[in-house]
Amino acid sequence: MIRREDAERGELSAGRSLGGRPGRAGRALGDDPAAGFGALVDQVGAELASADPAAVITTIAGGMTVDTYLPTRTFELVVHGLDICAAADLPTTFTPASLNETCALAGRIAARAGRGPPRRTTGAEAESHAPLT
Structure with missing residues (x-):
């Protein structure tokens, strides 16, 4: 499993497991994945508009x-x-x-x-x- 603290330190190796992350991300979209994804697109679009490149x-x-x-x-x-x-x-x-x-x-x-x-x-x-x- 990839731990956030390992990622932040750059301590990842090729072959490490995704640790169920794709499944958690899919479940987080809820019962209507298309609507959940659309909401994320709107949220990210708004955040990117003000992001410092x-x-x-x-x-x-x-x-x-x-x-x-x-x-x-x-x-x-x-x-x-x-x-x-x-x-x-x-x-x-x-x-x-x-x-x-x-x-x-x-x-x-x-x-x-x-x-x-x-x-x-x-x-x-x-x-x-x-x-x-």
């Missing part, structure tokens, strides 16, 4: 600024939303802004992991790379 918040991955943390949450919502809609055979609808943010984060992750396109330069070094197709 440079404020540091504690996450399961350690401290992050609000403006760094939010794209990771958008990414999770879009990716898992796509999975859920595919599994339930439902259409997906995301705003262009959320898709742009998700694709940008995925591209940054791929580039940092060495899975992006080769680095392009000018001159002789650029000529040594195969063209992108």
